[in-house]
Each structure stands twice: as C-alpha cells, then as structure tokens.
Amino acid sequence: MSGTLLLAGCLATTPVSAETLTVGVYHNPPKLFADDEGRPRGVLGDLLQAIAKEEQWQLESLQCDFQHCLTLLEQGDIDLLPDVAWSEERAQRIAFHEEPVMHSWSQLYQREGAKVSAIFDLEQQRVAVVSGSVQQSYLAAVTERFDINVTWLPVSSFARGFQAVADDEADLVAANHLFGDWRAHDYGLSDTPVIFQPARLFYAASPQLPDEILSRIDDVLRRWKQDKDSAYYETLGAWRAMTGPSQLIPTWVWWGISLLILLLMLALLGNVLLKRRMRLSREQLNTHEVLLATILDSVDAYIYIKSSSLKYRYVNRRMSELFNRPKEAIVGKYDDDFFNAESAKAIKKVDQNILDSGKKVTIEEHNMLQGEEHVRTFLSIKMPLTTAPGEAPCLCGISTELTEYLEMQSKTHRLA
The missing domain is CATH 3.30.450.20 (PAS domain)
Structure with missing residues (x-):
C-alpha cells in the first residue's frame, strides 16, 4: 500500500501465521504521533507496539489527519486507530473493545489575560475545534441549546487550533487536557475553568476486523493493569514524567x-x-x-x-x-x-x-x-x-x- 510504512522492531521475527494490522496514525502528541520512520509513538502508540509484540502481530502504519483516519477506518481501509474517544454515535459506525486504554477530558484554552470562565462567556467568541472531534459535537450541542452565539473555526489538529489562538485567528481552542498541559505554555495560552466531556480512550477498529482481535487487546490490557511491573505502567510512567506529574493535581x-x-x-x-x-x-x-x-x-x-x-x-x-x-x-x-x-x-x-x-x-x-x-x-x-x-x-x-x-x-x- 502506497504511503504505508512497516513498523520495524514490533516483532523481531514474525511467524507465517502472524496477523498483519494496518494502523492509522494522526498527529495528537503526547498521546499519538508518528516518528521519523512513520511508527506510532506517544502513550497510545507505544502501548500498541507493546501489545503487538505480546500478541505477535505485524503492524503497518498509515499517516492521516483525524477525520480522514475515521473515514478510512469505517471503510475498512485501516484496521485500528489509536486514541479515539468512545461516543454512542461512533459506536454505531466503528467497533470498540471493552477495556479503556486510559481516561481523558477536554478543556478550553485562551490567551493570557482573557477572562472566559464559563460556558455562557462563549457568547460572540471564536472557538477553534478539531473537525469531527468529540469536543466539536459536544460544544456545538450545548451552545445551540443555550442559544449562545459562537463562531466555530474548524482545524485539522490541536496544534493548529492553539496556533490559531496565538495568531488571533480565534479566541479559544478546545483540546484534551494532556495536549493542553503539554503545549499550552509554548503558545502563550492558559487553561480556563471550562472543563467538559470526560472521555474513555480506546483503539477503535474497523467493523470488518474480527472480534477476536479486540478481545485479545482487552485481555492484555486487563492483565497488564493488574501488574505494576507491566509494560502498561512502564509506558504511562515514562510519558507522565515528560509531561510533568505535578500538573495532574x-x-x-x-x-x-x-x-x-x-x-x-x-x-x-x-x-x-x-x-x-x-x-x-x-x-x-x-x-x-x-x-x-x-x-x-x-x-x-x-x-x-x-x-x-x-x-x-x-x-x-x-x-x-x-x-x-x-x-x-x-x-x-x-x-x-x-x-x-x-x-x-x-x-x-x-x-x-x-x-x-x-x-x-x-x-x-x-x-x-x-x-x-x-x-x-x-x-x-x-x-x-x-x-x-x-x-x-x-x-x-x-x-x-x-x-x-x-x-x-x-x-x-x-x-x-
């Protein structure tokens, strides 16, 4: 497949019967991004590589933006997509395993000195949101029901949304807290008290993918979460050290x-x-x-x-x-x-x-x-x-x- 990169190092030796899974990779650090060789990195990328090694899967990656990745997943052109928040609407179109990989939530970020502190303060504001994201659907529904007039600026990634606020193309940006805590300061932005949409993050799957693959992901996650010395806690510990654990409280x-x-x-x-x-x-x-x-x-x-x-x-x-x-x-x-x-x-x-x-x-x-x-x-x-x-x-x-x-x-x- 053109543009597809083999994830070398996932398996030192691959049995003939090993399954090959195509993985969509979009840019959403620190949870997911592609390294120089196209391999998925970040918290969920590293965990998926560890699971693949455990299950003797061969992974191939395909880089795409988030919305395109979802389309490819629904069409069956890719098998798995890391870092997808569960929603009822998505569950009708694509498949999810049962055990969450991790939990997250969303937050609004603004320039230093701005004074948005509640949903009703979004009146007449320009808000950057990733196209097709759970942040976009949630905020659009709430502001419409409360008759709050908001100008939406669709962007392709959280980084692009943060840059839009820094460049005064938007007043606020919606993002998951992991990315916000990691990069907000670099763009001169600060978090607001507006926190919403607690989410469970999964490896979303194509509807055509056998249920056995998702069951095996669940089995590995449940087993690793019970073992403090497992690759799961090793990966979380490594990435949390990079983002600064003092920010969590x-x-x-x-x-x-x-x-x-x-x-x-x-x-x-x-x-x-x-x-x-x-x-x-x-x-x-x-x-x-x-x-x-x-x-x-x-x-x-x-x-x-x-x-x-x-x-x-x-x-x-x-x-x-x-x-x-x-x-x-x-x-x-x-x-x-x-x-x-x-x-x-x-x-x-x-x-x-x-x-x-x-x-x-x-x-x-x-x-x-x-x-x-x-x-x-x-x-x-x-x-x-x-x-x-x-x-x-x-x-x-x-x-x-x-x-x-x-x-x-x-x-x-x-x-x-």
Whole structure:
C-alpha cells in the first residue's frame, strides 16, 4: 500500500501465521504521533507496539489527519486507530473493545489575560475545534441549546487550533487536557475553568476486523493493569514524567470546581432563560429540563442533592451506577442505606456541618459501600442550596472518584 510504512522492531521475527494490522496514525502528541520512520509513538502508540509484540502481530502504519483516519477506518481501509474517544454515535459506525486504554477530558484554552470562565462567556467568541472531534459535537450541542452565539473555526489538529489562538485567528481552542498541559505554555495560552466531556480512550477498529482481535487487546490490557511491573505502567510512567506529574493535581481540582460551576448554572438555567427570553413557551421550558437532566447524567461525576434532613432528593446516572440501584430506589433514602455504618456517620457529620454553617467546602472523603471490602476515595465539593424562599436549604454535592487515579499514581511513583 502506497504511503504505508512497516513498523520495524514490533516483532523481531514474525511467524507465517502472524496477523498483519494496518494502523492509522494522526498527529495528537503526547498521546499519538508518528516518528521519523512513520511508527506510532506517544502513550497510545507505544502501548500498541507493546501489545503487538505480546500478541505477535505485524503492524503497518498509515499517516492521516483525524477525520480522514475515521473515514478510512469505517471503510475498512485501516484496521485500528489509536486514541479515539468512545461516543454512542461512533459506536454505531466503528467497533470498540471493552477495556479503556486510559481516561481523558477536554478543556478550553485562551490567551493570557482573557477572562472566559464559563460556558455562557462563549457568547460572540471564536472557538477553534478539531473537525469531527468529540469536543466539536459536544460544544456545538450545548451552545445551540443555550442559544449562545459562537463562531466555530474548524482545524485539522490541536496544534493548529492553539496556533490559531496565538495568531488571533480565534479566541479559544478546545483540546484534551494532556495536549493542553503539554503545549499550552509554548503558545502563550492558559487553561480556563471550562472543563467538559470526560472521555474513555480506546483503539477503535474497523467493523470488518474480527472480534477476536479486540478481545485479545482487552485481555492484555486487563492483565497488564493488574501488574505494576507491566509494560502498561512502564509506558504511562515514562510519558507522565515528560509531561510533568505535578500538573495532574491542579487539573483534578479545576475539574471539580468547573463541575460545581456547571451544576450551579444549570440549576439556575430556568431563571436565566426567563430573563433572556421572556417569550419562551412552557413546552420550550420542558425541553430544557430534559436537556438539563441529560447533561447531568452525561457528566462523569457523582451529582446529588439532599434535603435538609439529608434524604436524597436527586441523583444523576453515576450515583445510580455507584449504588447499583435505580434512581427511584435512592430518592428518599439516607446514606445509611448505601454505605457502611462508619462511612455513613462520617458523611452525615460533614453534611450537617455544611448546612449549619452555610459554607461551601472541598473535602477528600474515604468511604466504603455496603457489601464492598475496599475503601473508595472521592474529591467532594459540597454547598448549601436554597431551592425556594422560606425553605430550609438543601445540600448540593459533586463527588469525583479518585480511587483508580490515586492507585495508578502510587504505582507510577513506585516504578519511578
């Protein structure tokens, strides 16, 4: 195939029966890029080469931009494409394995001194987005529903988007946080508090690729994640050392703060829309309520509202998954029904102090669910929330689970 480069070094000797897979490579460092010989590098590129060596696969690479790579994958012209975020729409066109390679999220970046701090600040702004990316589809849907007027600048890569902002062709750029943390400073840009679209990253596959290939990728990933000395943690440790591990904690904190801001804005969305558009009909308001529930259910964090007596009044989809019960079976219950006695007592003490003091707190919680034997770690932001004049305040909370992240960080530190 013209333009295809053999990945030398993936296999020292290749059996006659070894499978040959064509891999699409697009430029998205530090997660994925092609080296001088065309081989996939970066976090996901190096991991794929390690998996290929483990499974005795022969890899061939084809360089393309992201959107073209997706088209080639759907047509069956390439077999695998690293660094693809799962979405329901993509899952209908291409195949995904089950075990995520890693987790990521998206963020908006701006020039130093700019003051965009929330989604509503995007009014009349020029935003650079990679064509066909999950960032583009998410931001377009949210701004359209909220009637925010944005000028979109489609670009071919995150690097091109950052350059567009540096050259004043755009005001902001949307990118995954790994690239942003790695290169924002080089372009004179800084991150904003607008964090969105938590994503699971996979090796996407052509619909024609045998299911056995994806199953074998899952098997290797699951086995390696259980072994602190595996190639998986060796690769993550190497690339995290290059991007600066000290940057990870502030990003998690910003994520929690951004989710709190998003929740507060969504909770006040009805009032904002009434002030901005007095002619909205009841049917339109109902539509926005459905949208609000959809957005809260899509956020990869545990969001909940408790009454003044600390009964659950609202939970999103992630809370339902955490407790392994439908929402209707959670609302009206206390924490004693879901956590062990010691954890429930600690949660109640914190929540009651917040309602009594009327202050917002950010706290790291260590709780154990009923029926589990391991402690989960959460970064929780909690605050009183007044829902109606004259009524006692409720408690609003956002909790992001750090258990897997802290375990991975601990393993990386031990490796280092």
